[in-house]
Amino acid sequence: MSTVPDLLDFDGLLDDAEREVRTRVRAFVDERVKPSIADWYDRAHFPVELVPELAALGLLGMHLSGYGCPGRSAVEYGLAAMELEAGDSGLRTFVSVQGSLAMSAIHKHGSEEQKQRWLPSMARGEAIGCFGLTEPNSGSDPASMTTFARRDGDDWVLNGAKRWIGLASIADVAVIWAQTDEGVRGFLVPTDTPGFTATPIAPKMSMRASIQCDIALSDVRIPADAQLPEARGLRAPFSCLNEARYGIGWGVIGAARDSYETALAYAGQRMQFNQPIASFQLTQSKLVDMALEIEKAQLVALRLGRLKDAGRLAPHQISVAKLSNTRAAIAVAREARTILGGNGVSAEYSPMRHAANLESVRTYEGTDEIHTLVLGAHLTGIPAFRSVTEGEKR
Known part of the structure; x- marks a missing residue:
């Protein structure tokens, strides 16, 4: 009896490199995730110990190029996401938040210095990022966000709150989106900056083997070069x-x-x-x-x-x-x-x-x-x- 449905020969639409990625990630999930996921889910534990292994598999910033990123195709990244979520949505969410949100923001909108500082270490799993857009009262309508960044001399000072932010309590850097006098802008905030607090949300009935947090920003002072220079507006x-x-x-x-x-x-x-x-x-x-x-x-x-x-x-x-x-x-x-x-x-x-x-x-x-x-x-x-x-x- 066949287990994996392939009624239309989907495999025949993939090339050797794509099938190799899928096979490699599926083996990792079978060996390292499925035996333990029920326990992790029950205990609401995210297996941060797997992050170095995910990096070694080339899954962090997988579809980005340069700066130590793997530079794989969109299809290869998609197949990897499919195999990770066969283990648990929380595992695919980690890879998504790290690569498609935090690393992508830096890769798309950051300065050369920001890219050099963060992307190689994030691709290696040595630094973790999060992406702070959603707020307690601003989800589907991010234009209504109230987090605000004001200029103070050469610095920016951020005040506000974010909610349902994946990985925030274990992150090293947060991509924070805030209103300014010139519209919405993005900022890179090291999470050890005074005034930055991330608190895991619990209890949850879903995504238990994953981390989502509330973020509080209280007079968080960051230098001018913490702004993402190419990020302008909600686009x-x-x-x-x-x-x-x-x-x-x-x-x-x-x-x-x-x-x-x-x-x-x-x-x-x-x-x-x-x-x-x-x-x-x-x-x-x-x-x-x-x-x-x-x-x-x-x-x-x-x-x-x-x-x-x-x-x-x-x-x-x-x-x-x-x-x-x-x-x-x-x-x-x-x-x-x-x-x-x-x-x-x-x-x-x-x-x-x-x-x-x-x-x-x-x-x-x-x-x-x-x-x-x-x-x-x-x-x-x-x-x-x-x-x-x-x-x-x-």
């Missing part, structure tokens, strides 16, 4: 968010696939009425539906990856994958849980953990509603939400 953080959203479009497929594989293996072994439940028509119907959704999601993600590698990926296309693939992954995880019956609520099996994690994934980097409106605006030419603010114009 700057949005460009980083699109990198993360692209990875999510791939990553959620891993959670769906692991849920499917778990359900398929269980159905082949679980005996009821003197036969395995895999022999029942209703069970087979569920398995087929799950496999079809995974196949479709893979094709969507691969198309985006090819477009990205060709330099032709548009933001609304990223919304297609983030919205559609995350919806599909949640449906697969929930359906897989039903095949497990009562055993599905046990930590021994992954689908319920994946389903809980995916509720967070569908919210961060743009909720279902926001991506629906992005696509609605693209289809109709009529924005149904405030899409351009004065802060973005500046």
Whole structure:
């Protein structure tokens, strides 16, 4: 009985280098993550001890070039994200926050000195970054952020608060987005700067093997050269968010696939009425539906990856994958849980953990509603939400 669904020969669409990345990361997840993830999730423990291994695999800033970054393709990065999330969304989130958000912000918008200072050590896993955009009262509408940076002589002084910031309590540097007299700007804030406080959010019902924090900024004084010189307006953080959203479009497929594989293996072994439940028509119907959704999601993600590698990926296309693939992954995880019956609520099996994690994934980097409106605006030419603010114009 096949475990990994490949009804359409998806493997045949990949080249040798892409398959090698996928195989290598899948082996790491099988050996180093899956045996322990139930315990980590139960204890709300993020395995920071794996960071050097993730760096050695070339997964930190994987799709960035120069400054010690691996410089791999968008498709290779996507396949790696898929395999990491087959272990747990928290692991893929770490790689996403580190590479697609914090490192990407520095790579896209930083000065040469900032790039030289931070990117090589972050690629090696010796420094960890976080990305502070969301606030307690500013999520889908970041233009309403109230964190403010004011000039004081040659320095900047930051005051405000951020919420749901991944990795902040273990980070060495925070990319903080703040209003200024000249619009939204980005700043690199070493986390040992006086006035910077990161507090992990607990308890959580989702993403338990991951770190999300509240950040308090109280008269945080940083030098003028801490500003990201090329970051002007909200388009700057949005460009980083699109990198993360692209990875999510791939990553959620891993959670769906692991849920499917778990359900398929269980159905082949679980005996009821003197036969395995895999022999029942209703069970087979569920398995087929799950496999079809995974196949479709893979094709969507691969198309985006090819477009990205060709330099032709548009933001609304990223919304297609983030919205559609995350919806599909949640449906697969929930359906897989039903095949497990009562055993599905046990930590021994992954689908319920994946389903809980995916509720967070569908919210961060743009909720279902926001991506629906992005696509609605693209289809109709009529924005149904405030899409351009004065802060973005500046």
